Amino acid sequence: MPLDLDSLRARARATAAPFSELFPYEPRFLDVGGRAIHYVDEGPAQAATDPGTDPKTGPAAGTILCVHGNPTWSFYWRQMIEAFRPEARIVALDHLGMGLSDRVPGGVRLAEHIENLVALIDELDLRDITLVCHDWGGAIGFGAVLARRSRFKSFVVTNTSAFPSGDMPKRIALCRVPGAGRLAVQGGNAFARAALRMTTVIPLAPKVRQGLIAPYGSWGRREQIWRFVEDIPMKPGHPSWPTLCDIGEGLDSLRGLPMEIVWGMKDWCFTPAFKSGWQQRFPEAGVSELEGAGHYVNEDAPEEVIHAIRRVRSAVPAHL
Numbered sequence: 638m639p640l641d642l643d644s645l646r647a648r649a650r651a652t653a654a655p656f657s658e659l660f661p662y663e664p665r666f667l668d669v670g671g672r673a674i675h676y677v678d679e680g681p682a683q684a685a686t687d688p689g690t691d692p693k694t695g696p697a698a699g700t701i702l703c704v705h706g707n708p709t710w711s712f713y714w715r716q717m718i719e720a721f722r723p724e725a726r727i728v729a730l731d732h733l734g735m736g737l738s739d740r741v742p743g744g745v746r747l748a749e750h751i752e753n754l755v756a757l758i759d760e761l762d763l764r765d766i767t768l769v770c771h772d773w774g775g776a777i778g779f780g781a782v783l784a785r786r787s788r789f790k791s792f793v794v795t796n797t798s799a800f801p802s803g804d805m806p807k808r809i810a811l812c813r814v815p816g817a818g819r820l821a822v823q824g825g826n827a828f829a830r831a832a833l834r835m836t837t838v839i840p841l842a843p844k845v846r847q848g849l850i851a852p853y854g855s856w857g858r859r860e861q862i863w864r865f866v867e868d869i870p871m872k873p874g875h876p877s878w879p880t881l882c883d884i885g886e887g888l889d890s891l892r893g894l895p896m897e898i899v900w901g902m903k904d905w906c907f908t909p910a911f912k913s914g915w916q917q918r919f920p921e922a923g924v925s926e927l928e929g930a931g932h933y934v935n936e937d938a939p940e941e942v943i944h945a946i947r948r949v950r951s952a953v954p955a956h957l
Contacts, residue, residue: 640668649675649737653712656848660712664737667760669753675737676730676757677711679722699765699790701946703729704754704781706772706797707865708829709933710736712848716939717769717946725950730757732777734861736852744864747773747877751780758785767791767950769942771935772907773865775799776884783887791895791949794915795934795942796907800885801870801878804910809866823863829853836932838903845936888918895952896922897945901930901937923948 649664650657666673681698701721703714711729721727731738733745733753745753754777758766766789770778775797782789821827833846841849853859870878896919900912909926916924925945930937 638671640666640673642666645673645675652737652851653848656712656844656851659844659848660715662718667757669733669756672733672739672741674730674733674739674753674757675711676728677714677718678726678728678761679718680724680726698725699767699950700763701725701727701950702758702763702766702768702778703727704768704770704774704778705729705732705735706770706774708735708832708853708862709772709849710852712736712851713771713933713935714769715848716935717943720943721946726763728757728761728763730754731852732861734864740857740860742860744861744868746864746868746880747776747780747870748880750777751784751880754778754781755784758788764788765790767793767946769793769795769946770797770799771795772797772932773869776881779888779891780880780884782891783884786890789894790954791952792891793897793899793942793945793949795899796901796904796911796932798907798911798914799881799888800914800918801881802911802914803871804908809869809906818866819863822866823856823859826850826853826859826862828862828866829859832933835905837936838901838929838931839937841936892919893921894954895949897925897949898922899925899934899938899942899945900927901932901934902926902928903930904932904934906932 645666646664653660662677665676665678705713710731714729718727732750734741768778776799779799829850833841868877870881898915902909925941927938927941935942
């Protein structure tokens with residue numbers, strides 16, 4: 638049965654209406670197995686089919702693909718969308734269960750999130766992609782990179798991971814406590830509400846706070862926030878452990894492609910130890926250590942992220 642696009646768009650516009658001046662973009666939807674994935678697609682569509690970067694003439698327009706984590710959604714990328722839509726195609730999706738996308742009872746694991754992102758890339762025929770990722774968008778994004786290697790040309794990683802690590806903060810571990818953790822995260826919306834206070838150095842403006850939390854107004858609308866926490870693979874035996882290990886092992890194949898690492902150094906979740914993990918794997922990457930930024934680096938230092946995207950899009954791969 639085809640998606641009811643009129644109803645989906647009406648619901649999306651109603652959710653975004655209170656902060657529409659910050660997020661005025663046309664809601665679009667992709668049918669993945671009968672479920673609707675919301676995405677923003679702005680800028681010149683022809684940029685997606687540009688043939689690539691010419692070392693003599695400079696960068697192609699290309700595509701910027703923004704992949705969020707937990708508990709954000711495409712709203713988190715609004716300042717990047719506004720900065721680049723005049724010059725390049727910029728796409729930002731909401732993972733199933735998040736933002737303006739359909740909810741999935743029982744949740745969605747890492748491998749399926751990757752499959753959904755690959756489906757979006759294929760359906761929109763995205764090429765010459767600069768991946769920009771945050772939080773668990775790193776694992777999802779790089780999973781898609783390894784599945785569609787020829788479509789990607791550069792990367793910007795911001796307070797994220799795509800490899801196994803034992804550095805889970807105790808505050809995240811508490812959210813996984815059976816019963817009580819789910820009741821707090823999904824029932825009381827504790828995870829998303831705490832994020833409004835604990836992820837930035839600069840306090841969020843009221844409209845931004847409203848926008849970040851708007852899609853998560855009920856128990857059912859918040860289930861994937863809990864499922865994302867539950868799906869963090871910390872050791873062998875976890876269902877998503879093999880997927881994350883495969884992604885981590887595949888990162889070496891991307892050495893030589895341009896990368897910028899932009900890190901909010903006051904992040905208690907994805908601490909600077911994760912930044913060091915990226916630097917060990919990509920020693921030629923540009924690194925911006927932002928002492929005045931926390932986990933939501935897009936909120937504390939959006940211009941730094943925008944500058945990094947511009948730098949990496951104009952870079953030439955090391956093997957050329």
